[in-house]
Structure formats: structure tokens, C-alpha cells
Amino acid sequence: MTVTILIVFILCMALSFPIAIAMALGALVPQFIDASTITDTIYIIRTMVVGLDSTPILAIPLFILSGALMSRGGISQKLFDVFAYISGTRTAGLPCAVIVTCLFYGAISGSGPATCAAVGSMAVPLLVSLGYDTAFSAAMVTVAGGLGLIIPPSISFINYALVTGTSVTSLFVAGIFPGILIAIFLMGYAYYYCKRNGEDKEKIAINYKKLRERGILGVLRDGFWALLCPVIILGSIYSGICTPTETAALSVIYALLVSVIAYKTLKWNQVWSVVLEAIKAVAPLCVLIAMATALGRILTLANAPQQLATFVESTMQGKVSFLIILNIVLLVLGMFIDGAPAILILSPLLMPVAQVYGIDPVHLGVIIVVNMTIGLASPPFGLNLFVASSISDVPITEIGKKTIPFIIMFVLALVLITFIPGISTILVK
Amino acid sequence: MIARVFKELNDHIEEYLMGALLIMLTSVMLLQVFLRFAFNTALSWPEEFCRYCFVYFAFLTIGYCVKNDSMLKLDLIRNLLPKKIGDIIYLLIQLCCFAFFTYMLIFSYSLVTMVKNTSRTSPAMGIQFYYIYISTIIGFTLAVVRSLQFIIRFLRDNLYKGSRGETIS
Numbered sequence: 001m002t003v004t005i006l007i008v009f010i011l012c013m014a015l016s017f018p019i020a021i022a023m024a025l026g027a028l029v030p031q032f033i034d035a036s037t038i039t040d041t042i043y044i045i046r047t048m049v050v051g052l053d054s055t056p057i058l059a060i061p062l063f064i065l066s067g068a069l070m071s072r073g074g075i076s077q078k079l080f081d082v083f084a085y086i087s088g089t090r091t092a093g094l095p096c097a098v099i100v101t102c103l104f105y106g107a108i109s110g111s112g113p114a115t116c117a118a119v120g121s122m123a124v125p126l127l128v129s130l131g132y133d134t135a136f137s138a139a140m141v142t143v144a145g146g147l148g149l150i151i152p153p154s155i156s157f158i159n160y161a162l163v164t165g166t167s168v169t170s171l172f173v174a175g176i177f178p179g180i181l182i183a184i185f186l187m188g189y190a191y192y193y194c195k196r197n198g199e200d201k202e203k204i205a206i207n208y209k210k211l212r213e214r215g216i217l218g219v220l221r222d223g224f225w226a227l228l229c230p231v232i233i234l235g236s237i238y239s240g241i242c243t244p245t246e247t248a249a250l251s252v253i254y255a256l257l258v259s260v261i262a263y264k265t266l267k268w269n270q271v272w273s274v275v276l277e278a279i280k281a282v283a284p285l286c287v288l289i290a291m292a293t294a295l296g297r298i299l300t301l302a303n304a305p306q307q308l309a310t311f312v313e314s315t316m317q318g319k320v321s322f323l324i325i326l327n328i329v330l331l332v333l334g335m336f337i338d339g340a341p342a343i344l345i346l347s348p349l350l351m352p353v354a355q356v357y358g359i360d361p362v363h364l365g366v367i368i369v370v371n372m373t374i375g376l377a378s379p380p381f382g383l384n385l386f387v388a389s390s391i392s393d394v395p396i397t398e399i400g401k402k403t404i405p406f407i408i409m410f411v412l413a414l415v416l417i418t419f420i421p422g423i424s425t426i427l428v429k
Numbered sequence: 430m431i432a433r434v435f436k437e438l439n440d441h442i443e444e445y446l447m448g449a450l451l452i453m454l455t456s457v458m459l460l461q462v463f464l465r466f467a468f469n470t471a472l473s474w475p476e477e478f479c480r481y482c483f484v485y486f487a488f489l490t491i492g493y494c495v496k497n498d499s500m501l502k503l504d505l506i507r508n509l510l511p512k513k514i515g516d517i518i519y520l521l522i523q524l525c526c527f528a529f530f531t532y533m534l535i536f537s538y539s540l541v542t543m544v545k546n547t548s549r550t551s552p553a554m555g556i557q558f559y560y561i562y563i564s565t566i567i568g569f570t571l572a573v574v575r576s577l578q579f580i581i582r583f584l585r586d587n588l589y590k591g592s593r594g595e596t597i598s
Contacts, residue, residue: 016507017522018500021529041536042543045565052487053480053561058458061451061486242462249458275448283447283490284501290487338501 002304005029009295019341020284023291027298039301044294051293052286055245056161056168060285062248063110063153065278066255070108070229071118072266072274073259078226079104080123085211085219089204092194094130095140096187098123102144103183106151107230108251110158112339112376114281116145116384120391128392130207131200136193138392139402142384143410144186146373149339151179152237153244153251155285156372159343160365162289163296164351168244172237174362174424178370178417185409193405225258238427285340292344299345305352312353319357323418326350327371331411334375338383342372359421366424370414378407443493443571447486454482473553481551481561488568495526495575516587523580530572537565 009026013019027044030037070076080101087093102119109115120141127137149156152172161168211219233251236242242250259266266274299305316322333342347368354364377384379400389396417423461475494500507515545559 013503014505015522016502016504016519018494018502018526020500021526024533025529041533042540045533045537045540046562049484049562049565052484055476055480058454058479058483061483062455062458065451065455246458246462246465249455249462252455253459272448275451276444279444279447279451279490279493280497280499283493283497284499286487286490287494287500290491337503341501 001030001033001302002299002307004033005295005299005302005304018287019338020287020291023288023295023341023345027291027295030298030302039298044298047294047297048290051162051297052290054162055243056158057289059153059158059168059245059248060110060155060289061278061282062245062252063155063158064114064282065275066248066251067109067111067114067118068274068278068281069252069255069259069266069271071114072270072277073255073263074122074265075108075226075229075255075258075263076101076105076118077122078223078263080119081211081219082223082227084208085216089201089208091199092187092191094127094204094207095132095137095190095194098127098137098140099144099147099183099186099190102141102147103151103179104227104230106148106179107153107234108255109148110153110155111281112146112149112373113383113387115148116141116387117391119145120388124388124392126207130203133197133402134392135394135398135402138388138394138399139406140186140190141391142382142388142399142403143377143406144183145384145387146377146410147179147183149373149376150175150182150366150370152176153233153248154369156339156343156369157365158244159289159340160347160368163292163344163348164361164365166361166365169237169240170362170428171365172244173427173429174366175369176234176427177423178366178413181416181423182370182410182413185413186406189405189409225262229254229258288340289344292341295345296348300348305349308349309353309356313356319359320419322353322357323359323367326354327367327414327418330368330371331374334372335378336381337375339369339372339376342375343368360425362428363421363424367414367418370410370417374407374410374414377403377410379403443489443496447489447493450482450486450489454479454486457482477551477553484561485564485567488564489571491530491568492571492575495530495572495579498579520580520583523576523583527573527576527580530569530576534566534569534573537562537569541566 005026008029009022012022012025017025028041031040080097083097083100084094087097098119101123102115105115105119109118120138124137124141128134152175154172154175157171157175158168160166161171229251232254233247236247236250237244256271260268312322316325350368351361351364354361376382379385385396385399385403388399457475458479461472465471506518510518541559541562544562547558549558550556551558551561
């Protein structure tokens with residue numbers, strides 16, 4: 001039964017059916033094989049409704065809406081100015097400032113492509129004007145944009161929590177250190193690159209002088225509301241004052257007030273167009289979640305997770321080999337399939353398997369999400385590549401080549417995250 | 430006048446409904462947070478209200494995505510195969526999707542009837558449960574309509590281009 005369901009699902013997907021429809025078609029299979037099954041069509045539609053009827057899921061449209069408001073509000077520029085001021089004229093100062101901006105912007109935005117677009121559209125032209133290689137700059141935001149998915153809030157973590165029943169708050173808290181670690185690794189390569197290829201110190205000095213003229217207080221005052229945002233979001237989630245969903249609602253109103261009143265970068269009459277933008281971003285995900293819940297439920301009833309667990313346990317000796325294989329499979333899969341459907345379908349299947357090897361569900365969530373984030377930036381289909389390519393006018397293949405060293409650094413960080421569970425779980429209460 | 434209203438609705442109905450639902454959902458959730466902070470009272474209805482808003486929102490996204498052709502897909506066929514064959518398979522897939530939505534619409538009607546007969550009500554707001562399940566009928570109806578429109582548009586575009594001897598795109 002399990003095999004038939006999966007074959008129908010994968011076949012439909014390969015035939016270029018929309019992935020969500022392929023999922024639903026897979027879910028419809030059992031009733032045609034076994035007439036006595038309770039999983040008839042009515043049951044499947046009901047499962048969709050029940051899957052959507054949840055409180056954590058509400059955080060997804062809310063965080064996407066606040067992200068859309070922030071990006072229209074030009075928050076990334078304000079953040080970047082602060083870090084550019086701090087980094088000054090040091091070697092690789094500006095590339096590192098871009099990576100740190102992605103890190104902080106990740107604490108505002110819950111999506112990788114959105115972070116890549118918001119930071120990239122501002123930073124890539126600036127880096128190019130200061131003499132950095134266009135493809136290198138684009139490749140850097142392609143990979144660093146993924147931090148948006150690892151630093152909380154993160155749509156990927158919410159998706160994982162929805163299908164596995166793990167707490168969103170725990171996952172969010174677990175994402176903080178892995179995100180910082182990855183940023184440090186990425187900065188390491190940026191430093192090496194700048195050291196080897198040299199930088200245009202003159203142009204950088206002129207740019208820095210302009211920032212100096214505004215004074216540290218001027219830059220900080222401009223950046224204050226932008227910097228406060230991650231503090232509010234992370235603070236309220238970590239302290240437990242608010243649930244992730246409530247935090248998401250707060251971040252919407254905060255983004256609205258900051259963009260419209262504090263920075264005046266957004267007018268009231270433009271708000272509706274931002275709402276439409278958010279709808280455009282969230283719509284494909286909603287269809288996917290509805291159908292994935294149905295397929296997930298059907299697979300569980302067909303006993304798929306247990307079958308997989310038994311199979312893996314009998315073929316793989318020990319935790320280490322399991323983790324290595326898991327990472328390789330996820331990395332390859334992530335290169336070809338978008339993160340959201342992969343997380344929604346695989347997580348509930350993998351969780352019982354991981355439990356056999358004593359892997360914490362939160363740690364497993366971090367591993368899956370980091371793997372899928374790498375897929376987001378890696379050739380040939382990584383969504384961030386397309387975003388960065390449209391920002392920089394550099395062909396995808398060229399950006400793809402320059403992303404490889406960054407991705408290698410990302411994978412090194414992944415190895416540490418996989419084998420040192422503490423990086424993820426130390427903050428989780 | 431009526432024609433203009435109809436065109437406006439045809440072009441944007443999902444957007445209007447979803448936008449309104451999203452704004453309502455956000456406002457009510459904020460109200461909930463505000464009440465909890467200010468008066469330390471947690472009402473039970475706002476959360477339920479928001480969840481049901483989202484159920485409607487999510488079912489409306491199906492029609493929206495079909496209309497804008499924005500559902501995630503691998504799209505191997507049209508990239509790997511010759512254009513003409515790829516297009517035919519693409520059209521067949523669209524027809525399958527249309528059949529799928531129609532099938533789901535029929536069964537969502539049975540589901541609503543079934544839930545209506547149980548006359549269960551929601552815990553916090555006490556509304557009849559089948560009101561929530563009606564979202565499935567609305568969602569799949571729009572999906573059927575949008576999918577049919579999409580197929581007609583696809584056929585028209587390609588036949589028109591084909592008749593002028595250009596390559597089918």
C-alpha cells in the first residue's frame with residue numbers, strides 16, 4: 001500500500017503535475033485498492049480542513065505579511081548601515097556586514113527568498129559600485145539569504161512543527177545558534193576571498209566617510225527601529241510571553257507602524273498592495289499544506305513511518321551512519337525539490353526513524369531545515385539563485401559557480417550542527 | 430455596469446476575499462494579544478475565529494493559484510520534451526486537474542451534508558460546524574471555474590498562434 005501511494009505521488013510529480021495535486025492524488029489511492037478502508041474521499045477532505053484548523057499555522061500568513069511590510073519599508077538598508085559603520089574599512093568588512101544583515105533580517109523575515117530579495121536588492125548594487133565582483137556579491141546573498149529560514153521566525157520550522165507536533169517555540173529557539181554558526185562560516189569564506197582577490201580600498205574609504213559624516217548616533221538613530229524588531233520578535237518568543245502566532249501578529253503591527261510612521265517609507269494607501277503581495281507569496285504554500293496533511297495522514301494510517309523505521313534499522317548500523325546517510329539524501333533531495341513539500345512529507349516519516357537512534361525531534365528539525373536551506377541556494381533549481389539572478393542580472397549558471405565555496409562552508413557548518421546536538425538544543429528549555 | 434462588476438469580480442474575487450480575511454485575522458489576533466496584556470483576560474473566541482478565517486483563506490488559495498498558475502511544480506516535461514509534445518501533456522495534466530477539482534467538489538458537498546446532519550457546534554463561538562466545512566465547497570467551486578478558464582485560455586492562445594503558423598509556446 002505504502003509503495004503504491006508513493007509511486008503514484010512521485011510519478012504525478014515527475015509528470016509535472018502541481019506537487020500539491022500529486023499529493024492529493026497519492027492520498028486518493030488506498031480507497032481504490034482496498035474498498036473497506038476508512039480513508040475515502042470525504043475523509044481526505046475532512047483531514048485537509050482539520051489540518052488547516054490549527055493555531056500555529058496562523059503564524060505563516062502573519063509572518064509573511066510582516067515580512068512584506070518590512071521589505072517595502074526599506075528596513076534592510078537601515079540594518080545594513082549600522083553594520084557597515086561597525087565594520088568600517090577592515091578587510092572583507094562590507095561583505096561581512098551583508099552577511100550579518102542577512103542574519104538580523106532573518107530574525108524579521110521567515111523566508112529565505114524574501115531575505116535574499118530584501119537584502120540583495122539593496123546590497124548587491126552597493127557592493128558592485130564599490131568594486132566587488134557582481135557574481136560573487138550575488139552568490140553571497142544567494143547563500144546568506146538562507147539564514148532567513150534558520151534564524152527564527154522561520155516558515156520551515158513552522159511547517160516541520162505542523163506535521164510532527166513539535167513545539168514551534170522550541171524549534172525557533174533551537175535555530176538561533178545554528179544560524180549564527182553558519183553566518184560565521186560564511187564570513188570566513190568572504191574574508192578569505194577578499195584577502196586573496198583584494199578590495200578597492202579607495203572606494204570603500206569614500207563610502208565609509210559618507211557614513212562617518214552621519215555620525216554613529218545618526219546611523220544608530222536611523223537603525224534603531226529596525227534593530228529593535230529582532231529584539232522584540234526573539235525576545236517575546238524566547239521569554240515565552242507570547243506564542244509564535246501572537247508574536248507574528250505583533251510583528252505585523254510593528255512592521256506597519258515602523259514603515260508608515262517611523263520611516264515613512266510606506267504610505268497608508270499602499271498597504272493593500274502589500275497585502276496582495278503577501279497573499280501571492282503565501283498562497284502556493286497554503287494549497288501545499290492542505291494536501292500534504294492529507295497525504296501525511298494517509299501514509300501514517302498505512303503504517304509507512306513504522307515500515308521505514310524497520311527498514312532503516314535493519315540496514316544501517318548505528319547513529320553516525322544514519323545521520324550521514326540522512327544528510328546526503330536530504331542534500332540531494334533539496335537540490336531538486338522545494339523545501340516546503342519535502343519538509344511536509346518527509347518529517348513525519350523520518351521522526352520515528354530518528355527516535356530509534358535517540359535523536360531529539362527538535363534536533364532532527366534543525367538538521368532537516370538546514371539541509372533544505374542549502375538546497376534553496378544550490379544549483380540547479382535553488383529558488384534563491386533565481387532571486388539573486390533577477391536582482392543582479394547575472395546568469396544563474398555564473399552565480400551557481402560562485403555559490404559553491406559558500407555552500408561548502410554551509411555544509412561544514414551542517415556537519416557540526418548534525419554531530420553536536422548541543423548547538424541546537426542548548427537553549428531549549 | 431453589471432458587466433464591469435462581473436469583470437472586476439472575475440479578475441480579483443479571490444484577492445478581495447483573501448485580503449479581507451487576512452486583515453480580519455490579523456486584527457482579531459492583535460485584539461487577543463492586546464486584551465491579554467492590558468487586562469490579563471484571554472477570550473476564547475478570537476483564536477477560534479482566526480483559525481476558521483484561515484481555513485477559508487486556505488481553500489480560496491486553490492482557485493487563486495490555479496488562476497495564476499502559481500502552484501509549485503517540477504515542470505520537467507515542458508523543459509525536456511519537444512514543445513509540441515510537452516504542450517499536449519501539459520494540456521492533459523490541466524484536464525486531469527480539472528477532473529480532480531470536480532471530483533473533490535462533489536465529495537465536499539457530501540461532506541458538508543454529512544456534517545450538517547450531526548449538527549455539532551464549535552466549542553468557543555457555538556457556530557454550526559458545517560459553516561466551516563462550506564469553505565471546501567467554495568474553494569473547490571472556484572478551483573473548478575478557474576481551471577476551466579485556464580484550459581480555455583490555453584487552447585485559445587495556442588490555436589490562435591498555431592493558425593498563424595507560429596511555434597506553439
